[in-house]
Amino acid sequence: MAINAPEGTRDLLPDEALFWSRFKQMAAEVFGCYGYLPIETPLIEQTELFVRGIGEATDVVSKEMFTALSGENLRRWVEEGQPPKAKSRLSLRPEGTAGTVRAVVQHDLVPQGAAPAKLMYAGPMFRAERPQKGRQRQFNQVGVECLGAEEPTIDAEAIIMLMRFYEKVGIPTRSMRLLLNSMGCERCRPAYRDLVRAYMDEHADDLCETCLTRAELNPLRAFDCKSPGCATVMADAPKITDYLCDECREHYTAVKALLDGAGIGYEEDQALVRGLDYYTRTVFEVQVTDGMGSQNAIGGGGRYDKLAEEVGGRPTPGLGFALGFERCVLALEAAGVEMPRAQRCDLFVACVDDAVRPRAFALVQQCRDAGYACEMDHQHRSLKSQFKLADKLGAARVAVLGPDELARGQVTLRDMGTHAEALVGLDEVTAELGQALL
Numbered sequence: 001m002a003i004n005a006p007e008g009t010r011d012l013l014p015d016e017a018l019f020w021s022r023f024k025q026m027a028a029e030v031f032g033c034y035g036y037l038p039i040e041t042p043l044i045e046q047t048e049l050f051v052r053g054i055g056e057a058t059d060v061v062s063k064e065m066f067t068a069l070s071g072e073n074l075r076r077w078v079e080e081g082q083p084p085k086a087k088s089r090l091s092l093r094p095e096g097t098a099g100t101v102r103a104v105v106q107h108d109l110v111p112q113g114a115a116p117a118k119l120m121y122a123g124p125m126f127r128a129e130r131p132q133k134g135r136q137r138q139f140n141q142v143g144v145e146c147l148g149a150e151e152p153t154i155d156a157e158a159i160i161m162l163m164r165f166y167e168k169v170g171i172p173t174r175s176m177r178l179l180l181n182s183m184g185c186e187r188c189r190p191a192y193r194d195l196v197r198a199y200m201d202e203h204a205d206d207l208c209e210t211c212l213t214r215a216e217l218n219p220l221r222a223f224d225c226k227s228p229g230c231a232t233v234m235a236d237a238p239k240i241t242d243y244l245c246d247e248c249r250e251h252y253t254a255v256k257a258l259l260d261g262a263g264i265g266y267e268e269d270q271a272l273v274r275g276l277d278y279y280t281r282t283v284f285e286v287q288v289t290d291g292m293g294s295q296n297a298i299g300g301g302g303r304y305d306k307l308a309e310e311v312g313g314r315p316t317p318g319l320g321f322a323l324g325f326e327r328c329v330l331a332l333e334a335a336g337v338e339m340p341r342a343q344r345c346d347l348f349v350a351c352v353d354d355a356v357r358p359r360a361f362a363l364v365q366q367c368r369d370a371g372y373a374c375e376m377d378h379q380h381r382s383l384k385s386q387f388k389l390a391d392k393l394g395a396a397r398v399a400v401l402g403p404d405e406l407a408r409g410q411v412t413l414r415d416m417g418t419h420a421e422a423l424v425g426l427d428e429v430t431a432e433l434g435q436a437l438l
C-alpha cells in the first residue's frame with residue numbers, strides 16, 4: 001500500500017518550496033531594515049517550556065501539542081508505567097515565541113541596560129489540531145521577537161513592518177484587515193477577568209460547554225468562540241479597554257497614534273484576545289477579508305512583558321508576531337494574485353541533431369559557471385519538442401545549435417519574448433546574456 005504524508009501535513013512541491021525560500025528571503029530583507037537578526041532554535045523543547053510559558057489553561061497545552069519521546073522512554077512508560085523525567089519529556093514546538101525567549105534567557109542576550117534583542121525565525125511548527133483547509137498539523141511560520149523594550153514604538157514598528165512584509169509578498173492591502181486591542185497588564189487584567197467571569201456566570205444558560213469550562217480557567221478565550229450563542233452573549237460582555245489602568249491606556253493610545261502617523265489602517269476589536277495567556281497590552285491580528293473561510297488569520301502577535309520571568313529569566317518586556325506561510329499562499333490565491341514564477345531559466349540550448357550535443361553541453365556549463373540558469377534537453381527530443389520544453393521552463397532565450405552554426409563557431413540566439421533572432425559567436429553567449437539582463 002502506498003504511504004502518504006501524515007494527515008494534516010503537506011509536501012511543499014518545488015514551486016511552493018521555492019516560494020517558501022523566497023518568502024524567507026523577503027522576510028529577512030524587510031525585517032533586516034528594522035534591525036532583526038536570525039535565530040534558529042530546536043524543533044523540540046522540554047514540554048515544561050510550553051506548559052509554563054503558555055499557561056496550563058490554554059488550548060495549546062491541553063490538546064494541541066505533539067509530545068516526542070525516545071523509543072526507550074515510551075517503552076518504559078507504556079510497559080512499566082514509569083513516566084519520563086521532565087528533562088526527557090519533549091514536545092515539538094507549537095509556536096516560536098517560547099523557544100526564542102528561552103534562548104534569550106539562556107544566553108543572556110539582553111543584559112541589563114542593553115539595547116533590545118531583535119530576533120527573527122522561520123520554520124515548521126506542530127499542532128495536533130483537527131486538520132482542515134488552512135489548518136495543518138505541521139505548518140511554516142515566519143516570526144519575530146523583540147525583547148528588552150516596552151516602549152510603544154516597538155509595538156508600532158513591528159506592526160508597520162508586518163504590513164510592509166505582506167505588501168512585499170503581494171497580498172493586496174485592500175484584502176486585509178488589521179485588528180488591534182490591548183489586553184491590559186497584571187495590574188488591570190485580573191479584575192477585568194473576574195468581571196467577564198461573573199458576566200459569563202450570569203449568562204451560563206446561553207453558553208456552550210467549552211465556554212463554561214473556559215469561564216473557570218481562562219474566561220477571555222470565550223471571545224474567540226465561534227458558536228453563535230456564545231458570540232451573541234460575548235458581544236455585550238464588559239470591554240477590556242474600559243478597564244485598562246492609566247499606564248496601559250497611555251501605551252495603547254501611543255501605539256494607535258504611531259500607526260495613524262504611519263498611515264496604517266486598523267480596526268479596534270475588543271473581542272481580540274488571542275489564545276495564549278502570556279499576552280499583555282498590545283495584541284493584533286491580520287485577517288484576509290474574502291475567500292478564506294474561518295481560517296482567515298494570516299498573522300498575529302502581541303506584547304508579552306511577563307514571559308521571560310515565566311521561563312526563569314529576569315523581568316524583560318517582549319513583543320512578537322508570527323505569520324503563517326501556507327495561509328499567505330491561500331490569501332494570494334484568494335486575491336487572484338499569481339504566485340511569482342519560481343523557476344528561472346535564462347537560456348535553453350536546443351540541439352538540431354545529436355552531433356552537436358557535446359558542444360551544447362559545454363555551452364550550457366559555460367553559462368552556468370557565469371551564473372546564468374541554463375538548461376538543455378537530455379532525452380534526444382526533436383527540435384520542436386525542445387522548444388516546447390524551453391517554453392515550459394519559461395526560458396528567456398533559446399540558443400539553437402546546428403552543424404552549420406557549429407562549423408562557423410556560432411549559435412542562433414532567439415529572444416522568446418520578442419522572437420528576435422541573431423547569430424552570436426559561441427564565446428560571446430554569456431556576454432550577450434549579461435547584456436539582455438541589463
Ligand code: AMP
Binds near residue numbers: 127322
Ligand atoms: P499563532 O501562533 O496561533 O498566533 O498563529 C500565527 C499564524 O500562524 C496564524 O495567523 C496563521 O497564519 C498561522 N497558523 C496558525 N496555526 C496554523 C495551522 N494549524 N495551520 C496553518 N497555519 C497556521
